[in-house]
Amino acid sequence: MNLALAKTETGRALSDAFAVARDRLPGAGKVADARQGAFEAYERVGLPHRRIEDWKYTDLRVLMREVLPSAAAPDAAALKRAGAALKLHAIEGVRRLVLVDGAFAPKLSETGNPEKGLGIRTLREALEGGDIALHAQLFAPENADSMVALNSAMMTDGLVIDVADGAVLTQPLHIVHIASGAAPSAMFTRSLLKVGRAASATLVESYIAADGAKAYQAHDSLIVSIGDGARLDHVRLVEDGREAFNISSSVVTLGANAHFNTFGMTSGSNVSRYQAVIAFAGEGSRVETNGVNLLNGRQHADTTLFLDHAVPNCASREIFRSVVDDRGHSVFQGRIIVRPDAQKTDAKMMTRALLLSDEAEADNKPELEIFADDVTCGHGATTGALDESLLFYLRARGLSEKEAQALLIQAFVGEAIESIANDALRELAISAAQRWLAARG
Numbered sequence: 001m002n003l004a005l006a007k008t009e010t011g012r013a014l015s016d017a018f019a020v021a022r023d024r025l026p027g028a029g030k031v032a033d034a035r036q037g038a039f040e041a042y043e044r045v046g047l048p049h050r051r052i053e054d055w056k057y058t059d060l061r062v063l064m065r066e067v068l069p070s071a072a073a074p075d076a077a078a079l080k081r082a083g084a085a086l087k088l089h090a091i092e093g094v095r096r097l098v099l100v101d102g103a104f105a106p107k108l109s110e111t112g113n114p115e116k117g118l119g120i121r122t123l124r125e126a127l128e129g130g131d132i133a134l135h136a137q138l139f140a141p142e143n144a145d146s147m148v149a150l151n152s153a154m155m156t157d158g159l160v161i162d163v164a165d166g167a168v169l170t171q172p173l174h175i176v177h178i179a180s181g182a183a184p185s186a187m188f189t190r191s192l193l194k195v196g197r198a199a200s201a202t203l204v205e206s207y208i209a210a211d212g213a214k215a216y217q218a219h220d221s222l223i224v225s226i227g228d229g230a231r232l233d234h235v236r237l238v239e240d241g242r243e244a245f246n247i248s249s250s251v252v253t254l255g256a257n258a259h260f261n262t263f264g265m266t267s268g269s270n271v272s273r274y275q276a277v278i279a280f281a282g283e284g285s286r287v288e289t290n291g292v293n294l295l296n297g298r299q300h301a302d303t304t305l306f307l308d309h310a311v312p313n314c315a316s317r318e319i320f321r322s323v324v325d326d327r328g329h330s331v332f333q334g335r336i337i338v339r340p341d342a343q344k345t346d347a348k349m350m351t352r353a354l355l356l357s358d359e360a361e362a363d364n365k366p367e368l369e370i371f372a373d374d375v376t377c378g379h380g381a382t383t384g385a386l387d388e389s390l391l392f393y394l395r396a397r398g399l400s401e402k403e404a405q406a407l408l409i410q411a412f413v414g415e416a417i418e419s420i421a422n423d424a425l426r427e428l429a430i431s432a433a434q435r436w437l438a439a440r441g
Contacts, residue, residue: 001139003393009337015043017069020152022214025156027127027135034139036283038152043128048146055109057363058302060147061439063271064169064245067106068217070154071101071185078180081210083108084123089208089239094174101180102187103157117167123158123190125311128148129249134160138192140152140223141251144274148249151221165196165227172202174423177220179241181213197227197255202422206266209241216241220248221300225280228255228282234262235425240269242297248274256282265421265429266301267294267436270332273302280307280314280342287316288418292429302331309342318349321413324360325440334379343435354386406437 018039026036047064048055082100086108097120098108104122111120121363126134138160143149157173175191195201207218218240226232242247246269266272278287293301309317322330332351353362353419366379386408394404413433420426 007433021070021154022063025154026124027297028237029194030132031135033181033195034135035153037141037238038139038149041149042153043147043347045146054304057329057333058271058273058300062272063300064217065274067150068184069184070156071187072182073103073217074100074105074182078161078182079105080109081180081212083282084179084263085208085210089176091174091204091424094204095425096170096174097159098176098178098190099157100178100185100246101182101185102189103160107262108317112212113196114252115167115169116172117164119162119164121149121160123192126160126192134371137223138190141221141249142284145249146389147219147247148221151188151190151219151249153192153327154219155221158189158191161191161193163193163195163199163201163301167196168200169202172204172425174204174206174339177205177207177218179209179213179216179218181210181216184215184419186217186219188285190223192223194225195230195232198229199204199227200231201233202425203232204425205236206259207238207240207246209244213241214243216220217245218247222248222250223251224252226252226254226258229257230255231259232261233421234260235332235420236262236264236274236430237429238266240272241304242270242420243270244267246272248272252274252276252278253281254279254285257284258282259286261288261419262415263289263429264291264303265294265432266292266303267299267432269299271300273304277306278308280309283313285314288419289316289318290419291320292413292433293324293330293415294324294413295323295330296325296440298327300331302333304331305335307338307347309338309345311341315346316348318351319416319419320351321416322362323356323413324353324362324406326354327357327359328361330362332363333365333367335369337369338372338375338376338378340371343374345372345375345377347377349373349433350414353383354409355383356386365384409437
């Protein structure tokens with residue numbers, strides 16, 4: 001007997017929204033067919049819940065409950081509010097690429113006079129073009145994860161960035177996601193970055209909100225290809241509004257002798273989830289992933305990383321720190337798989353959580369799956385409170401309790417922040433951490 005799952009009111013509303021938006025979304029023909037297939041994959045599962053192992057600690061059916069309708073194209077007022085927010089988060093010396101309410105904003109972006117070897121176009125242009133190979137890359141993430149499938153179905157805009165073989169970009173690329181606060185809505189964006197052979201680039205992603213932006217949802221996906229002998233430095237800062245939801249995914253593939261250095265910090269959003277799949281496709285490559293969660297109130301932040309060592313002689317390092325106050329909830333899930341052919345793998349992972357209140361919660365879940373016999377692998381996890389003896393020592397030297405705590409917290413997260421290679425971007429992350437510390441009660 002065949003059984004059909006009855007749709008909830010929320011499910012019917014999203015189906016209706018997709019049916020209405022489908023004809024307005026960029027891309028026709030095979031692109032439209034791919035969207036339809038992705039949406040059907042999402043409908044089969046719906047919002048992830050705790051019975052799905054990878055989402056055990058982040059039950060969106062409880063935390064988010066529904067997906068908001070897609071945001072309208074930003075009008076002049078929305079762009080003005082976004083411009084004001086942008087000034088507060090400006091970074092010197094970067095090439096700014098701005099997405100407002102899920103749509104590329106050329107007037108707020110810097111696309112002129114690109115460096116040699118740099119190509120930039122919008123996702124909308126790419127989807128409406130006839131490049132079948134590119135379309136296949138844009139829909140590359142599998143639809144097994146329902147939120148990735150939903151992003152595939154609903155994506156409206158983003159960036160397609162190509163760094164040519166041998167190009168060394170001196171100016172970081174800064175993708176800024178801004179919620180204008182026009183109305184409670186969802187933004188669906190996807191970007192594709194290809195770093196050619198022996199090339200080098202730095203990518204910064206920021207998620208911010210204009211004044212007045214409250215209940216909104218950011219659904220983002222990033223697909224990265226790093227060529228043989230290439231290097232990519234990646235910094236990701238989530239400073240969304242305190243009522244926002246941020247669900248983001250990354251798929252990164254490394255060629256031979258490539259280097260990927262990535263850092264992420266979450267201090268905004270009510271609920272956030274960042275999931276990344278990093279695959280080693282060529283020998284001799286190295287990955288360094290570092291992250292920090294700074295949470296208070298009732299914030300919930302989930303970082304889930306999957307490193308796939310499929311080839312020999314590769315190395316990976318993971319360092320994650322979480323600082324949780326009030327009734328915040330931090331989640332870190334780090335999974336490393338070493339496949340049978342991946343001999344000489346060197347992989348290590350360490351996650352530490354600092355709880356500042358009795359009601360704060362941190363769930364750390366490091367995992368190793370090793371199917372090769374000549375490897376060096378290890379993982380660890382710790383959870384604790386601030387050292388009372390160190391607090392006493394600092395207070396005895398004239399610091400207030402808040403100042404003493406701030407100094408110890410900065411030292412705790414410092415190891416992860418120090419992994420940022422670019423001095424200006426490192427200072428940017430330090431400033432974001434200091435803003436969080438200053439806002440503590």
